[in-house]
Amino acid sequence: MTEEKAAAPAPAKAPSGAKRPATGTSLAPLAKYKLVFLGDQSVGKTSIITRFMYDNFDRHYQATIGIDFLSKTMYLEDRTVRLQLWDTAGQERFRSLIPSYIRDSSVAVVVYDVSNRASFLNTTKWVEDVRAERGNDVVICLVGNKTDLGNDKRQVSTEEGEERATKDGLMFMECSAKAGYNVKSLFRKLATALPGSTDANAAANGNGAGLATQAGNNLIDVKLSAAPANLDEAKSCGC
Numbered sequence: 001m002t003e004e005k006a007a008a009p010a011p012a013k014a015p016s017g018a019k020r021p022a023t024g025t026s027l028a029p030l031a032k033y034k035l036v037f038l039g040d041q042s043v044g045k046t047s048i049i050t051r052f053m054y055d056n057f058d059r060h061y062q063a064t065i066g067i068d069f070l071s072k073t074m075y076l077e078d079r080t081v082r083l084q085l086w087d088t089a090g091q092e093r094f095r096s097l098i099p100s101y102i103r104d105s106s107v108a109v110v111v112y113d114v115s116n117r118a119s120f121l122n123t124t125k126w127v128e129d130v131r132a133e134r135g136n137d138v139v140i141c142l143v144g145n146k147t148d149l150g151n152d153k154r155q156v157s158t159e160e161g162e163e164r165a166t167k168d169g170l171m172f173m174e175c176s177a178k179a180g181y182n183v184k185s186l187f188r189k190l191a192t193a194l195p196g197s198t199d200a201n202a203a204a205n206g207n208g209a210g211l212a213t214q215a216g217n218n219l220i221d222v223k224l225s226a227a228p229a230n231l232d233e234a235k236s237c238g239c
């Protein structure tokens with residue numbers, strides 16, 4: 001897998017002039033998908049992203065100023081996709097910013113802490129926010145994190161999480177960012193659930209009607225393979 005960092009202004013701000021990579025490559029553009037991480041503060045969203053990106057628990061990429069999302073290319077059996085991982089970076093507290101953050105997302109990962117019942121109950125609110133913004137055009141995965149804490153600390157059982165997910169038509173997974181348990185599996189599961197049709201790929205690359213993604217416009221891409229997609233996004237941008 002390859003990884004890139006994208007330096008971008010905060011998602012709520014209007015995109016400023018993005019640098020674009022030089023053209024001159026014959027590689028096909030990658031299908032690009034925005035994944036947003038939602039859930040109460042301290043449930044482990046940043047830790048899950050860090051574990052997936054760096055296979056590390058303690059590294060705090062957010063210390064690096066100006067990074068709103070990280071990209072990672074995943075090689076699936078039948079295709080290659082680029083995932084843009086958007087972390088809320090403390091904006092959980094500013095609910096008015098959340099809709100613009102969710103906009104254009106293909107996947108919403110709604111995280112709770114299995115040792116914190118309130119964070120589980122609050123996932124209802126987070127799922128409602130996603131539905132309000134994206135309707136059914138989105139894959140939502142409910143994720144119970146911190147399974148390493150053990151049964152004595154648990155306040156939400158696996159069965160309860162599963163039930164809730166089934167009732168609301170969500171995917172479900174439990175993981176531990178700390179122990180590295182189920183994190184890769186989570187992303188693999190998400191990647192394989194992504195819409196894969198040609199139309200869906202075009203939309204994800206910013207070519208779809210009304211889909212001039214902020215993410216695409218803000219991307220400083222170190223992989224030349226994405227250049228044609230970015231240029232198309234520039235054309236479709238109504239800003």
Ligand SMILES: Nc1nc2c(ncn2[C@@H]2O[C@H](COP(=O)(O)OP(=O)(O)O)[C@@H](O)[C@H]2O)c(=O)[nH]1
Pocket residue numbers: 039040041042043044045046047048145146147148149175176177178179
């Ligand atoms: N035991 C345990 N602690 C975790 C896990 N994931 C995150 N944490 C801790 O929970 C706190 C909040 O994590 P963070 O990733 O910043 O949460 P965020 O606010 O949702 O981004 C930090 O102290 C992490 O070290 C986990 O899987 N197990």
Ligand SMILES: [Mg+2]
Pocket residue numbers: 045046047087088089090
């Ligand atoms: Mg965080």
